[in-house]
Amino acid sequence: MDFAPTSAQRKAASTKIVIAGGFGVGKTTLVGSVSEIQPLRTEALVTNESEGVDDLAAVPAKSTTTVAMDFGRLTLAEDIVLYLFGTPGQRRFWFMWDDLCLGAIGAIVLVDTARLDESFSPLDYFEHKGLPFIVAVNQFEGVQQYSLDEIANALALPPEVPIIAIDARDRESAKSALLRVTEYALQKLTAQLSVGVH
Amino acid sequence: MAPLDPSGMDDEATPKPRFVRPYTITAGRTESSVDLPMEATLRTQGDGTGGLSAAALKVLEVCDTRSVAEVAALVHMPIGVVRVLLSDLVEHGHIRVQATITNDSSRDERIELIERTLRGLRTY
Numbered sequence: 453m454d455f456a457p458t459s460a461q462r463k464a465a466s467t468k469i470v471i472a473g474g475f476g477v478g479k480t481t482l483v484g485s486v487s488e489i490q491p492l493r494t495e496a497l498v499t500n501e502s503e504g505v506d507d508l509a510a511v512p513a514k515s516t517t518t519v520a521m522d523f524g525r526l527t528l529a530e531d532i533v534l535y536l537f538g539t540p541g542q543r544r545f546w547f548m549w550d551d552l553c554l555g556a557i558g559a560i561v562l563v564d565t566a567r568l569d570e571s572f573s574p575l576d577y578f579e580h581k582g583l584p585f586i587v588a589v590n591q592f593e594g595v596q597q598y599s600l601d602e603i604a605n606a607l608a609l610p611p612e613v614p615i616i617a618i619d620a621r622d623r624e625s626a627k628s629a630l631l632r633v634t635e636y637a638l639q640k641l642t643a644q645l646s647v648g649v650h
Numbered sequence: 651m652a653p654l655d656p657s658g659m660d661d662e663a664t665p666k667p668r669f670v671r672p673y674t675i676t677a678g679r680t681e682s683s684v685d686l687p688m689e690a691t692l693r694t695q696g697d698g699t700g701g702l703s704a705a706a707l708k709v710l711e712v713c714d715t716r717s718v719a720e721v722a723a724l725v726h727m728p729i730g731v732v733r734v735l736l737s738d739l740v741e742h743g744h745i746r747v748q749a750t751i752t753n754d755s756s757r758d759e760r761i762e763l764i765e766r767t768l769r770g771l772r773t774y
Contacts, residue, residue, distance in 0.1 A: 528770020
């Protein structure tokens with residue numbers, strides 16, 4: 453391609469990390485504690501029989517509903533902005549995750565130990581898609597009922613998947629989850645390199 | 651490209667809409683021809699906004715340095731509608747889309763992006 457853009461033009465100007473988890477687990481709280489803007493909400497139209505987001509052609513004939521996603525923004529440097537997208541964890545929203553996860557650095561599955569079952573669906577999805585993900589156990593009021601090992605076992609996590617405890621309300625704690633998933637994504641990419649996968 | 655009324659439900663032609671149907675804003679179009687990931691940021695360029703619809707102008711006004719998702723949130727339109735409008739603005743040279751990681755990105759490009767993100771996060 454003679455007309456390929458220069459590397460400066462091709463250098464990504466923005467990127468994203470996906471925050472998945474059940475209702476009320478603290479996704480928007482996590483986004484809000486590190487975002488430089490108040491979390492914003494964007495909506496996608498969904499038809500009840502939808503295979504895709506915004507299948508507007510089908511709108512007149514089918515009843516529709518909207519799915520809301522809260523997101524935040526972190527300007528990390530002059531040349532890079534990181535967006536955090538909180539997404540509903542239920543399996544019925546899988547169809548829109550493809551859109552959300554394409555090009556993402558990785559995902560954080562936010563877990564509430566009182567409702568572990570709500571994490572199964574996002575875990576399955578990210579594993580299936582090969583998107584690097586970590587598990588972050590949101591500790592409400594600092595209550596630690598189970599060890600991280602016990603939670604990893606209950607979730608049947610593959611041993612290489614990082615699992616950490618965070619307080620989604622705390623900026624540094626939320627940031628540590630972002631760092632962990634980004635480091636893990638890098639580690640996975642470079643490991644593939646050293647194995648010689650082209 | 652998609653028909654507006656695939657089911658032929660003509661008796662639905664005069665419903666009592668609670669709001670403007672999204673495809674009205676986009677003149678019936680449902681797909682954008684430009685790749686517009688949620689996190690892709692836009693830059694305005696050139697001048698002259700003649701012939702743009704009110705909705706397109708509204709989008710153009712807020713989109714500089716912002717992402718597709720931010721624009722949708724700020725103009726209170728569904729993401730799919732905003733993608734169609736942004737796609738038109740790109741094709742007419744009013745805006746350009748800044749690079750993101752795509753399926754076609756090389757491993758080197760991904761590593762470069764992640765390293766830059768890590769450096770930024772550590773000092774954030």
